[in-house]
Amino acid sequence: MRHVIAVILLLCIPSVTYAARDTLTVQQKAPKPYLHHDVRIGWGDMLFETIFFHDSPPNQWLHPERLRPDFRYMSRENHRYTGHIFAEYQYYFRHWLSFGAQVDFEGILWDEVEYDRYHQPVSPVQHIHNYDLVILPTLRFTYFRNDYVRLHSGLGLGMILAMDNIPGSGCIPAPAFNLNLFTVQAGKGHWYGAVELGMLSALSGGGQIFMFGSRLFSVSIGYTL
Numbered sequence: 001m002r003h004v005i006a007v008i009l010l011l012c013i014p015s016v017t018y019a020a021r022d023t024l025t026v027q028q029k030a031p032k033p034y035l036h037h038d039v040r041i042g043w044g045d046m047l048f049e050t051i052f053f054h055d056s057p058p059n060q061w062l063h064p065e066r067l068r069p070d071f072r073y074m075s076r077e078n079h080r081y082t083g084h085i086f087a088e089y090q091y092y093f094r095h096w097l098s099f100g101a102q103v104d105f106e107g108i109l110w111d112e113v114e115y116d117r118y119h120q121p122v123s124p125v126q127h128i129h130n131y132d133l134v135i136l137p138t139l140r141f142t143y144f145r146n147d148y149v150r151l152h153s154g155l156g157l158g159m160i161l162a163m164d165n166i167p168g169s170g171c172i173p174a175p176a177f178n179l180n181l182f183t184v185q186a187g188k189g190h191w192y193g194a195v196e197l198g199m200l201s202a203l204s205g206g207g208q209i210f211m212f213g214s215r216l217f218s219v220s221i222g223y224t225l
Contacts, residue, residue, distance in 0.1 A: 035224040036092045038100070040194065042220025044084035046106060048211050053108050053130075054079055060119050067117040074114050082107040084200070084215045088138065096142045102156055102178070104134040104200065104215070130164040132210060134176050134202065150185040150192075160202040162210050174210055176202035185222070194220045 056075040061067065083106065090100035108130045114123035136156035144151040156178040163171045183196040200215040 038090040038222060038224045040220045040222030041087045042218050044215035044218030046081045046083055046214060047216055048214040049108055050081060064117040071117040072114055074112055076110050076112055078111045080109040090140055098140045100138050102136045102138050107131045133161045135159060136178055148186060148188055152183050154180040160210055174202055174204040190223050190225060192222050
């Protein structure tokens with residue numbers, strides 16, 4: 001009887017070995033599960049704003065005494081820029097497709113002073129604070145991913161709320177859109193860093209341009225779970 005049992009066990013060993021090998025092969029071939037939630041914060045350039053919002057020329061004339069005594073002009077000076085500060089959330093429906101929302105904030109600050117013909121201030125300094133808040137539902141397409149790198153592009157369409165501290169200006173809404181041309185995410189595990197090339201724009205139907213081709217370059221850090 002013991003000999004029979006021994007023979008049966010010997011016959012079963014190859015079957016168990018093949019089954020274990022097949023199970024390991026299936027596990028190796030099975031795709032790794034992707035993480036569904038993605039949150040990131042970042043900072044981007046303000047190239048458009050720095051081109052169109054800058055200090056006024058000095059306006060110092062060679063013969064100021066030839067100008068009218070009551071000559072006055074307003075000067076903009078001491079411009080400061082916050083850069084684009086943004087946050088985004090994405091939910092992955094598939095490993096290549098996600099949908100979410102992004103909030104972008106920027107500020108442009110400057111001083112306005114009225115001068116006479118001799119470039120002497122004749123009014124108090126007025127501190128102007130201009131802010132833009134952009135809210136964008138976004139769609140992302142991921143076309144490459146591995147354990148360390150992800151490549152994706154996307155687009156967003158929403159609105160901008162432009163506001164400043166000038167009396168009577170109020171808050172101006174207008175359409176806004178963002179084109180994410182190319183983004184590289186690099187990291188291991190849940191944390192990653194990203195570099196993005198894109199174009200954020202906002203303009204009204206009346207031809208008023210709030211930004212065009214802004215935030216061409218941005219960096220961010222994110223967390224997936």
